[in-house]
Amino acid sequence: MTALLYTVGVLLFALSLVVSIGLHELGHMIPAKKFGAKVTQYFVGFGPTVWSKQVGETEYGIKAIPLGGFVKIVGMLPPGAEELAEEVGTDAEGNQVLRIRKSNTGMFTQLVSDARAAEWELVQPGDEERLFYRLPWWKKVIVMGSGPAVNIAIAFAIFVPVFATYGNSSDVRTVPVVSDVSACVVPAAENGRECTDADPVAPAKQAGIEVGDEIVSFNGVPVGAWEDVQREIRANDDGAATIVVLREGRELSLTTNTTVTSRPTVGADGLADGQGTVEVGFLGVSPTTELVTGGVGYTVSQMGDMTVNTLEALAHMPAKVWGVAKAIVGLEERDPMGPVSIVGGGRLAGEAVSTHEVPVTDRAVFLLMLIAGFNFFIGMFNFVPLLPLDGGHIAGALYEAVRRGLAKVFRRPDPGHFDTAKLMPVAYVVGLTVMVMGVVLIVGDLVVPVSMNG
Template sequence: MLYTLGVVIFALALVISIALHEVGHMAFAKKFGGKVTQYFVGFGPTVWSTQVGETEYGLKAIPLGGFVKIVGMLPPGADDLAKPAGVDEHGQPVHRIRRSNTGMFTQLVSDARAAEWELISPEDEPRLFYRMAWWKKVTVMAAGPAVNIAIAFAIFLPLFATYGNTADVRIDPVVADVSACVVPASENARVCTPDDPIAPARAAGIEVGDEILSFNGAPADDWEALQRVIRDNSDGRAEIVVRRDGEELTLTTNTTVTARPTGEGAEVEQVGFLGVTPTASPQTGGLLYTVEEMGAMTVRTAEALVDLPVKVWGVAKAIVGLEERDPMGPVSIVGGGRLAGETVSHEVIDWADKGAFLLMLIAGFNFFIGVFNFVPLLPLDGGHIAGALYEAVRRGWAKLFRRPDPGYFDVAKLLPVAYVVGVSLLVMGVVLIVGDFVVPVRLAG
């Protein structure tokens, strides 16, 4: 039941986020006089819909996205612009788009353009999206992903200010846990047995809450420095100064040598081992801290997007058993739902930590969706934004040098790119979803 609850919460949050993303597009399109004929959450067969004014609102069977239909996204071709079919009552040209059958990509562009214009009536001409000023088109298309980033910000801000940022953790040399025995790194989840040697920290009398001040005379200014001197000590004598209840105590023991991970990979080395776990405290901060962290997230997300095809290829190889799946790699919404379910149903994690993790997961997905949609490639929102900006530069340049107005930028010419990108995204999405079923990323611990 708890697992299902976590999945439902995550799924519902994403559906709401998608709905609000599309509201962003629709609200500004209508504000600028555009005609929005459809607003749907999901894809596939229609489950429910209702007509309100000129807009049909509804839900589709597959809640993996959404869309708004803004009339006139694709302008007519150059030949059609040159030869209007007539004029409307305001004297504006009315265009009718013909289909072409010369060349595969030409056919695709022509068919898409014709489908776009089939339901456009003469009175719609002044309200067509492509006729909007470039800055209005940028605003309409940016409003959707901006909503997702705003949702992420609205979650991150109070979370960072109270609970803290779990992705920015400060580790202090204050003892949070003392190992009872020395267990091999490969078996660190099991309990101690009578055959396991007692941990050096337990033998020395170190207790939870002790602040380690020095180790063999070396100041324990931070956990990384303390960890280095412990590991370098091998099985030598250890003199440890701790502060307990305001009093400094000197404790002695001998560290032991055992295999421990030395980095982010699976590599292990024989190093000195004491048997203490430090205190990890998420960093807290307000408005400026949140803005700085989201700026850093933007950089990390951009870097991750560059590596995304390689990472997805790694997931594909993990599916067929050629390599282990990277636990820090990308996951689909199926993987996100699984992590949410495992978190809520975890018996050890307390409810405050469960709530914080769920909020971080929801905010993280929203942030990624927002940044991803700004990528300047069709069919993403960023592709339309890039086209509008190019139109502004081109027309501004012509005006500056008193050249003829080059007119609206024809986004339809980029549709072949959109098809390639769309198919690529579909394939990567399917690989990630299959990977999340076959070789899922699981909650640590």
């Protein structure tokens, strides 16, 4: 049964990613077609084609390796100054026939030339007004930005109901509701042992405090948070205490003779610093921790924090992946909080679904949050302003807008469309880097996997 549930978890995660990829590519294709660009292919996956169907001018299909997808929009790269299209005549039907003049001096120029030539092989007579590079800059931004925006929207659609009902496992608060009452006072040096007959009764036990009581005030001082309760208890030293609690909707006033005990030294931040012991007030109760809940506004705020954390994670990604590489060969332990590939994500999903010790609701929430987290990261990653990522094309369109805008302000000749083909060497380097990091993470998830059980 466990193996079956594990397989179900992996398959659910894999299916969710395939759907997310498909929706990401629809995010590109729909506005591209809306703006009149020619879209010749829409595929989920890479490698050999498993299934495809031609609908109008677009071929829709699924490929064997579900690690991504693509939409082929004709004319992504403009003809550069060194590779301008020239008319060489007309065909039998009178349509203009274009030819690309090539200039391939130098390695980088050759890369640019080859990329541009491959792009223009798809251009057919009559496509001239439907080429992507000829779209206004803002349409380019919408087309390229809609893909990753869909992933972020998927994450948002999952976060909102989870945060509103179950709560946010990354945002825990401590409230002054009693979750445990100590039976006795154990010396700090022997903390953790069982009570004996020689141990004095804990002040909370003596006062009659029960699990579920909400502490409202301490010695007449209203308390709204657990930190307030903790401060008042510690400051009470060996004095008596009158504690007002809310129990089953009624306020009760409870009294204890003393709250003093020997506890670890308290530092300036209110936490034990472990340097010794000091006589401070001690009641003998533990607070309740609960997940913070919230709706749309709360989710937006949390996703803002996630954005900052994700940007920091992306900045440290190469170092983190290097750590995984060292863990693979046994040079260090793998960071359990470090990055994982979709293989690692699948393993975590399988473990979450098949762990019987965890309530079903918690397992379902973990799986949903895993799916949402992957979508959010994929969306943010694709906004990185480097080719071949979507953010690279967005950056190129924005640069084009600024450059043409400045030319208009200063009455200079229109510089024309920004030539993203000149950034192809960068695209190759970035693409190779991403591929290598992906392979390292996949190998790491197979050799030294991260487990939700530690």
